Amino acid sequence: GQQLNQSPQSMFIQEGEDVSMNCTSSSIFNTWLWYKQDPGEGPVLLIALYKAGELTSNGRLTAQFGITRKDSFLNISASIPSDVGIYFCAGHAIYNTDKLIFGTGTRLQVFP
């Protein structure tokens, strides 16, 4: 099935740095979701976006629904060690709103 293009694939940063990752699609999406997955656990929803141009924050996290409805980005400011994990974007394409399409994930490693 279709997967979203998520980049970068992995990031190795120092504590305190800002992080940016993005997700792109060739199709128009109605919804963009960002999840974080810790090792051995299920993904946890971070931010949900429902309108083009929408900018939403959750603590140090900020995500935006792209104007073209074909992309989204997630920023993490002032990273801390507990930000380590895999971040997945996901969304519902307009051609099939029943199924959630996932990105390939961005693995984030934070060094103290």
Added chain:
Amino acid sequence: SQTIHQWPATLVQPVGSPLSLECTVEGTSNPNLYWYRQAAGRGLQLLFYSVGIGQISSEVPQNLSASRPQDRQFILSSKKLLLSDSGFYLCAWSGGSDTQYFGPGTRLTVL
């Protein structure tokens, strides 16, 4: 508030043995339910989803099956496991919005 449970948390099974993984949701009615599989270091692959009791849609042909005997119970089964069935199995639910919420997962190792 809503919670989602998966059982068991980990499972080691021999090739050819049967499988039954259970997912239950609390605090909501008539949820949409989903089974995903995640290979090590990879993304999530949708296996089955259900919009109601007895209603199952299969995404990928394989030797797995799903059933929904009760409104908030979703079961993933196999009659004979293959080595390739190893992975991390995640159950998820959604309500009226497009957002899906995931359970803690079951780590299955087939030897």
